[in-house]
Amino acid sequence: MKQPIVWMTVLGVILLVGIGMIYALRAPQATPKTYPADKGPNFIDVTTYSPKMQETYELFTRKCSRCHTVARPINSTFTPEEWRKYVYKMMRKPGSGLTPKTAEEIIKFLIYDSEQRGAR
Secondary structure, eight states: OHHHHHHHHHHHHHHHHHHHHHHHHHSOOOOOOOOGGGGSOSOOOOTTSOHHHHHHHHHHHHHHTTTSOTHHHHTOOOOHHHHHHHHHHHHTSTTOOOOHHHHHHHHHHHHHHHHHHHTO
């Protein structure tokens, strides 16, 4: 007597899980946010930058591309203080991979780059 009840319960659970999976797969996928800065160039010609800044550019592209396009920070026109706030905000996001040390290096690069490209 107990065995049919157990099998009916198992089949009921499987059926409910299956229905849940169907609804989950049919749900519309969220599209990532895009900003005007995302549509600009996604690289910087750093050949005229110092070797240290060229190295930091590689760190910048590796870390920042984990969460958004590299075009976003490249095409943004922040002040040094805004860069600091922005990078520390990004550092707090889960999965960013940023530490205070790497964040500071990236901030220095972004400020340096802003000065270099702003002077052109």
